Amino acid sequence: xxxxxxxxxxxxxxxxGMRAAIESTKRSxxxxxxxxxxxxxxxGAAQGGMxxxxxxxxxxxxxxxxxxxxxxxxxxxxxxxxxxxxxxxxDSVLDLEKMGLPFNRTPDGTIDQRRFGGHSRNHGEAPVxxxxxxxxxxxxxxxxxxxxxCVKEGVEFFNEFYVLDLLLQDVDGVKKxxxxxxxxLATGEIHVFxxxxxxxASGGTGKFFKVTSNAHTLTGDGxxxxxxxxLPLEDMEFFQFHPTGIWRMGILLTEGARGEGGILRNKDxxxxxxxxxxxxxxxxxxxxxxxxxxxxxxxxxxCGPEGDHVYLDLTHLPPEQLDAKLPDITEFARTYLxxxxxxxxxxxxxxxxxxxxxIPTNVEGEVLRDNDTVVPGLYAAGxxxxxxxxxxxxxxxxxxxxxxxFGRRAGIAAAEYSADHDFVELxxxxxxxxxxxxxxxxxSNGTERVTEIRKExxxxxxxxxxxxxxxxxxKTAVEKxxxxxxxxxxxxxxxxxxxxxxxLLEAIELGNLLDLAEVMxxxxxxxxxxxxxxxxxxxxxxxxxxFMRHTMxxxxxxxxxxxxxRLDYKPVVQTRxxxxxxxx
Amino acid sequence: MSSPTxxxxxxxxxAAENTASQMxxxxxxxxxxxPEVSEEASWQDFQLEIDPKERVLxxxxxxxxxxxxxxxxxxxxxxxxxxxxxxxxxxKNRLACKTLIKDINPQKPITVEAIKGLTVLKDLVVDMExxxxxxxxxxxxxxxxxxxxxxxxxxxxxxRERFDDTTKCILCAACTSxxxxxxxxxxxFGPAAIVNAHRFIFDSRDEGGEQRLEILNDxxxxxxxxxxxxxxxxxxxxxxxTKAIQEVKRALITRRF
Numbered sequence: 140x141x142x143x144x145x146x147x148x149x150x151x152x153x154x155x156g157m158r159a160a161i162e163s164t165k166r167s168x169x170x171x172x173x174x175x176x177x178x179x180x181x182x183g184a185a186q187g188g189m190x191x192x193x194x195x196x197x198x199x200x201x202x203x204x205x206x207x208x209x210x211x212x213x214x215x216x217x218x219x220x221x222x223x224x225x226x227x228x229x230d231s232v233l234d235l236e237k238m239g240l241p242f243n244r245t246p247d248g249t250i251d252q253r254r255f256g257g258h259s260r261n262h263g264e265a266p267v268x269x270x271x272x273x274x275x276x277x278x279x280x281x282x283x284x285x286x287x288x289c290v291k292e293g294v295e296f297f298n299e300f301y302v303l304d305l306l307l308q309d310v311d312g313v314k315k316x317x318x319x320x321x322x323x324l325a326t327g328e329i330h331v332f333x334x335x336x337x338x339x340a341s342g343g344t345g346k347f348f349k350v351t352s353n354a355h356t357l358t359g360d361g362x363x364x365x366x367x368x369x370l371p372l373e374d375m376e377f378f379q380f381h382p383t384g385i386w387r388m389g390i391l392l393t394e395g396a397r398g399e400g401g402i403l404r405n406k407d408x409x410x411x412x413x414x415x416x417x418x419x420x421x422x423x424x425x426x427x428x429x430x431x432x433x434x435x436x437x438x439x440x441x442c443g444p445e446g447d448h449v450y451l452d453l454t455h456l457p458p459e460q461l462d463a464k465l466p467d468i469t470e471f472a473r474t475y476l477x478x479x480x481x482x483x484x485x486x487x488x489x490x491x492x493x494x495x496x497x498i499p500t501n502v503e504g505e506v507l508r509d510n511d512t513v514v515p516g517l518y519a520a521g522x523x524x525x526x527x528x529x530x531x532x533x534x535x536x537x538x539x540x541x542x543x544x545f546g547r548r549a550g551i552a553a554a555e556y557s558a559d560h561d562f563v564e565l566x567x568x569x570x571x572x573x574x575x576x577x578x579x580x581x582x583s584n585g586t587e588r589v590t591e592i593r594k595e596x597x598x599x600x601x602x603x604x605x606x607x608x609x610x611x612x613x614k615t616a617v618e619k620x621x622x623x624x625x626x627x628x629x630x631x632x633x634x635x636x637x638x639x640x641x642x643l644l645e646a647i648e649l650g651n652l653l654d655l656a657e658v659m660x661x662x663x664x665x666x667x668x669x670x671x672x673x674x675x676x677x678x679x680x681x682x683x684x685x686f687m688r689h690t691m692x693x694x695x696x697x698x699x700x701x702x703x704x705r706l707d708y709k710p711v712v713q714t715r716x717x718x719x720x721x722x723x
Numbered sequence: 724m725s726s727p728t729x730x731x732x733x734x735x736x737x738a739a740e741n742t743a744s745q746m747x748x749x750x751x752x753x754x755x756x757x758p759e760v761s762e763e764a765s766w767q768d769f770q771l772e773i774d775p776k777e778r779v780l781x782x783x784x785x786x787x788x789x790x791x792x793x794x795x796x797x798x799x800x801x802x803x804x805x806x807x808x809x810x811x812x813x814x815k816n817r818l819a820c821k822t823l824i825k826d827i828n829p830q831k832p833i834t835v836e837a838i839k840g841l842t843v844l845k846d847l848v849v850d851m852e853x854x855x856x857x858x859x860x861x862x863x864x865x866x867x868x869x870x871x872x873x874x875x876x877x878x879x880x881x882x883r884e885r886f887d888d889t890t891k892c893i894l895c896a897a898c899t900s901x902x903x904x905x906x907x908x909x910x911x912f913g914p915a916a917i918v919n920a921h922r923f924i925f926d927s928r929d930e931g932g933e934q935r936l937e938i939l940n941d942x943x944x945x946x947x948x949x950x951x952x953x954x955x956x957x958x959x960x961x962x963x964x965t966k967a968i969q970e971v972k973r974a975l976i977t978r979r980f
Contacts, residue, residue, distance in 0.1 A: 175799055175805075175807070176807075176851065176855075178805070178806060178893070178894050179797075179799045179800075179805040179806060179807050180799075180805070181799070181800060181805070183800070183804050183805055183893070184800050184802070184804050184805070232875075233874060233875055236875040236876060237865075237871055237872075237875070237876070238864075238865060239864060239865030239923075239926070239928070239929075241883060241886070241887075241890050241926070242875075242883075243880075243883065244878055244879065244880045244883050245880075246880065247877070248877035248878050248879050248880075249874075249875060249877065250875050273890070274887075276804075276891070279804060279891075279893070280890065283890070283892075287863050287864040287865075288864055290858075290859050290863060290864060291862075291864040325844065354799040354800045354801065354805065355798060355799055355800075355801060356799045386740075388802075390801075390802045442740070443740040443742070444740060444741070444742055445742055467804075470961075471802060471803075474803070474821060474823070475802070475823075476739040477735050477738060477739055477776075478733070478735045478736050478739050479733075479735065482733065483732075483733050483735060483736045484736070486736075486739060486740055589788075590788035590789065632792055633791065633792030633793055634792050634793040634795075636757065636759045636760075636793070637759065638757065638758070638759050638844070638845050639795050639844060639845040639846075639848050640795075641787075641795050641796075642787070642792035642793060642795075
């Protein structure tokens with residue numbers, strides 16, 4: 140075991156982690172621990188753009204953007220945070236441009252902007268061009284630009300270091316962060332990083348679904364580490380299903396395709412979104428479009444031999460426009476489906492995409508251990524966190540924005556904290572829990588296999604807690620997850636070695652997915668209403684009287700060692716926007 | 724309103740939507756190496772049932788998950804954007820997640836081995852550090868002098884287009900590890916580093932071109948390139964790598980870029 144000491148430690152090197160690292164490295168001695176090489180992070184898979192009311196191509200302002208974000212989140216958004224997001228969006232985009240990001244340009248040479256779902260002019264009048272973009276690889280360009288600037292700033296990375304535990308210490312009755320414990324993939328060695336400030340920026344948890352746009356590596360590692368140490372997880376029942384994943388594969392096809400004029404059609408060729416969202420049509424918010432697609436499929440208007448998908452039709456757009464604005468996604472259709480998007484419509488279905496919930500933070504990125512108490516020295520930003528700017532449903536282009544605005548804020552706040560504070564003493568045997576976990580898995584002769592449990596989990600989640608949910612389906616999921624968690628205790632791996640043991644890594648990741656799936660299902664069961672991405676067929680309406688509140692899920696351990704989930708609730712911050720019925 | 728394309732399906736769309744199982748038996752011949760077990764590398768055959776429309780990455784996962792958990796490779800996004808899974812498949816550098824089994828003749832054993840020119844650490848995992856060091860050495864970030872504007876820097880659409888191709892790079896190392904010069908001399912910067920220098924040298928906003936050109940004028944720089952076009956063939960992003968290297972060479976001679 141090795142012990143390292145840094146002022147600031149950042150866990151994760153996607154957009155939020157690297158944006159934080161650029162700020163924190165200038166101000167404090169910083170280490171970035173990352174499971175993947177930084178440029179492998181899933182920020183790079185984001186396509187369509189980053190929202191900011193630059194008003195480069197038409198009238199726009201951040202107040203309209205704030206409103207759209209709050210309405211998009213079905214009023215579960217904390218409005219103070221949404222206002223910061225929309226206001227700081229403008230400088231965030233300009234900062235990236237100054238760092239070198241190659242945005243597409245207008246004829247005037249300014250940053251070009253395009254339409255995206257749920258973004259409107261003057262509070263819902265019509266779609267507005269707010270998404271700043273670099274072709275259909277905006278996330279790739281953000282990830283590259285941030286990594287380039289990390290190279291420039293000399294950011295210190297520990298690549299392929301997998302953080303498995305968060306160390307918290309009671310100091311005079313106050314729970315403070317003391318460090319993290321990481322497993323070095325190349326050697327199997329355990330490392331303890333003592334730090335004054337820690338930022339979790341480890342990304343999402345979509346891999347508990349089967350059809351997902353998420354990378355294999357998005358397994359909720361940060362959420363699970365915090366949760367196991369007694370910190371709450373907020374709004375985990377809210378998961379976004381992106382309307383246009385490649386049928387069966389789940390690979391993302393950007394909403395920018397519809398922003399450029401693409402149309403969704405059912406088997407009769409009908410532009411069905413006109414029925415569900417007369418104003419915004421194909422550019423309604425993602426939860427609305429995904430539900431509409433499944434409604435078409437359920438009512439027998441789906442495409443293909445099994446009627447289980449619909450089409451994204453780009454065939455009326457000029458090939459030059461597709462080549463210039465959507466080259467990657469058209470290539471995905473050619474590579475993975477063997478079809479030509481110039482002339483063929485693309486078979487699509489909704490795909491599990493984004494966790495609105497996560498580790499609760501305030502607007503400075505400080506992690507909360509209950510409704511209002513911060514954990515001194517602990518921060519979170521990006522998809523792992525819940526600020527909450529996305530509420531019950533995130534708008535497209537607001538996540539690339541989120542990682543930049545709140546990654547930057549967390550980086551500055553953490554570095555300032557570490558400048559003013561001393562190290563918290565490490566607990567005795569700080570790595571013991573991780574050593575036990577790793578050895579138990581590596582040495583186990585259990586009969587259960589990771590692949591089988593993971594497959595059953597993913598199938599259960601797709602079947603029961605996806606776009607449509609009922610009490611019955613969620614209960615089925617809770618029961619099944621409980622059974623899988625029992626079986627997981629008896630899991631073993633084939634690779635017993637220390638060097639690049641990805642077999643072991645997958646077993647650890649599965650443990651995280653199981654914990655978080657259970658939190659999600661239990662949170663969803665208790666929310667007896669429909670709001671944003673959480674749609675209950677047995678409670679089809681939003682219920683502001685009883686459920687205009689954030690869910691806070693805590694892990695409880697009984698005297699006999701038994702685990703359970705305790706749910707609590709936190710009020711939503713409302714400033715100037717009163718909840719209204721949501722129509723697109 | 725109905726779309727003409729929906730009334731009559733193309734054969735390609737019908738094939739894409741065909742859900743009938745078309746499983747075949749394929750053999751994957753994989754180069755194994757684990758110094759914890761043996762200092763010698765060796766080939767190992769795995770047979771599996773698989774739909775030829777699936778990716779080589781899917782096959783590797785099936786082998787790892789159902790047959791041999793010790794098989795080790797890097798992967799993340801699984802659709803060609805993260806750059807983790809460059810490997811040598813049937814003797815050619817490709818991303819496992821962008822290569823469909825039907826496209827590489829599954830009637831014969833499909834060989835899979837680590838990319839060349841970088842030290843193999845275990846099975847298909849190589850040491851990426853020298854590759855990233857070469858990248859860092861070309862100063863891959865925007866260099867500007869003078870005061871920053873308050874708004875964005877202006878750039879015409881044409882100026883933006885000038886370096887568009889090289890912004891697509893995902894740093895997967897497929898190009899660099901396909902280069903015979905790099906195989907023989909690991910000191911050579913390699914195509915990927917030059918591509919990333921190109922991305923800034925030809926960016927109208929950048930003022931560090933001279934510095935980067937000096938670095939690439941080095942004995943291990945662009946002049947080592949023998950224009951074999953392996954890199955261009957290998958690039959999973961379709962970047963015209965050799966052309967970019969030639970443009971950097973030309974810029975070195977003319978000092979115009």
